[in-house]
Structures are given as C-alpha cells and as structure tokens.
Amino acid sequence: MIFITGTDTGVGKTFVSKIIGKHLKYKENINTGYLKPIESGGIEDTATLKEALNLDENLNILNPVNLKNPLSPNIAAEIENKPIDLVEIKKSFDLLKNKYDFLIIEGAGGVAVPIKYNSFLMSDLIVYLGAPAIIVSRPDLGTINHTLLTIEHLRNKGILVKGVIINCINELDTVLHYEKTFETINRCGNVEIIGIVKNENEYNINFDKIIG
Amino acid sequence: MIFITGTDTGVGKTFVSKIIGKHLKYKENINTGYLKPIESGGIEDTATLKEALNLDENLNILNPVNLKNPLSPNIAAEIENKPIDLVEIKKSFDLLKNKYDFLIIEGAGGVAVPIKYNSFLMSDLIVYLGAPAIIVSRPDLGTINHTLLTIEHLRNKGILVKGVIINCINELDTVLHYEKTFETINRCGNVEIIGIVKNENEYNINFDKIIG
Structure with missing residues (x-):
C-alpha cells in the first residue's frame, strides 16, 4: 500500500493517484484498490478514482468520512457537527486492504492538516494506518521549502518517505532551472524524485519504487 | 530584533516588514533598521524598505547577498557563480545591529529554503544571527498545513517563534470561516496570532509582542 500526500491542497494528489492506479491495474495487472479516508468539499476525488479503477465498492466505503465544506477536516467536521470517527476509517481500510493486492490511500491537503483540534493531524492518520508515503x-x-518541510514532518513521525513525485501540470517548460530544483530536493531532502508527471499521458514514474 | 519569515514565497514578508518598520519608526519613535541578508531576483524588497524607513545605508549594506535569478538562493548562487558568504552577512548584521535600536531582518522564501546545497537552510541563518522569528x-x-510545518521546523532548531501574522491581501472576506482557521493555527500550533493585516492601512498587530 502507499499513502499519497502532498505539499499543499490542489497540488495534484488525485491526478497522480489516478495515474498510478491505472498503471498498476491495467498495465501491471495488479488488483489495485483505493481509499480516501477523508474528503471535504464534495466527493469528486473518490468518484474520480472509483471510475478510473472501475471499483465496485460504494462511495462511502471508499471514502468513509465525507464533509461538505471545502475546509480543513477539523473545521468542516465541527461546522457540520460530524465528529471524525477513526473506527469508520479503520473499517474501510481493513476491508479494502484484505480485498486488494495493492491499496492506494489518498490524503486530504498536506501532512500537517488537522483532523481533530487536539492536533491529530493527517500524518497521525498515516501512522495509524501504518503506510509509507509518497x-x-x-x-x-x-516547492523546495514545502517539500523539505513535508519530508521533515513525516520523518519526525517515523513515516517512511518512499519518494517525491513532481506534478508539473503542463508547466515544466516555464519553470526556470527545474532540474536544479529537483536536485536540491534530492540532496537537501535526502529523498528520491521517483516521478515527474507532465500530463495524464506523459509521465516518468518508477512504479517499482511505489509497490516495492 | 526580529526575523520575518513566511510560509511561502510571495506571502507578503516585505509588505508586513514595511508596516512593522513604519509603525515602530514613525509612531513609536524607535530607531528602526532593516537587513535583507539574501535577496534573489532583484533588489526590490531592500529598496522598498530603504525608502519606507528612509535608511541612509547603501543597498549593498542592507542586502549583502544579492542574486539576479529569482530562484532558491543555492541555485541562483550556483548559476551566477557567486558563493554565498556568511561573513558578508555577519558584517552587515553587526553594523546595523549596533547602529539601530531595533532591527527587522527579512528572509527570502520560507524557512527550509536552502542557502547552500549542503543543507544550510534559511532557518540555519536565523540560528546563526540568533534572532526570534515571526x-x-x-x-x-x-495555510494551516504550511504554518504548522513552518512552526515545527523553526522550533526543531530551537528558534523562538514570537507569533504568526496573517497577511490577508484584501481577501479575508472571501475566506470561509477564517476565524476557525486562525483558531486551529493557534491551538494546533500552540502559537499566538499576533497580527492580521487587511491592507497597508487596515491592520491589527500586537507590536509589543514584536519588540518585547
């Protein structure tokens, strides 16, 4: 299994999860599942992966905690008076973990996003599920600052960081000296860049690293 | 003295430094100076503060390390073959620290921005200068994720975080439940929000916290 997190909200976690999922399922014939423990602001991410991987589970199994407001989970849960229940998440996790040979788990926002006001963060959920992270x-x-901060935070909690995937969203050509940016992340973060995604059809990802 | 850092590039460090500097100098008659140890991509930040505070030092005293390329300092320095010299920074720092009763030091980018490839980061410069941070x-x-990550990084290096200033750049009204976002930063980050800046003339900042 792998936990897909990101340096920010809107950085492309779902987009990259979809590319990885489709590759593993349709090109490597790995029985691949997906779990979005928490989604706020709609159900789009979960629906996207359900369709892309042709998953037969109901949306509420794939996404046990769904919040209407596009806010930090702790705030959305408070406003909607819907306390986030880790047991519900664990139930879906156990079910999907047993059914699929490889499980993609997608976070919500970045690693220090609070799930509860008492500082139970997204990174604590990664620890709770026992998953390595990308x-x-x-x-x-x-991006260097946010990536190094995210790596530091994950490693402080003992989470294995399998690597970084750069999601270029078609803009790599406009980024000055991007190779040196990636080299800096690699050297200063002591982390491997295991993928560069230009768009849905143009990507270079080390899938062995993800499933190994 | 105070080191003004930020959760990202372009978040408004110079804008907030200017508000603080002008208030301390012109409203509290504190002999206030400014140091921008490293600026890449031009000299605009330094020139802005030199003018706002009517400082008579040359730009290269206020900004000892200036790099042309708008990139992470380690990359700009490499491309311009201009290794960053901490001694130059210390010289300016010592000169300005002695001359002024209060020194505002502004970072470049976020706290984990590399100054050198060997992981000497912006936060190491804060430690090197011995300054508390805002x-x-x-x-x-x-913003919750980036702020909590930044606080964690600074505290991991033993840097005193005096507080967070939210720079709203005129958009507070469009931000859903922003009070709960600020409350979350306060509670989960165990940090005080010491200022909210709506625009150059509308702000609420606890200046005693900054100079205290």
Missing part, C-alpha cells in the same frame, strides 16, 4: 510536489518556486 | 501566513485553504 509526496506530490509542484515544480515551481517555493 | 511567520507571515496566508488566510486561505492550505
């Missing part, structure tokens, strides 16, 4: 990062100015 | 954050979705 970080989806942007290619442009500011 | 974090400038955005008000919108994603």
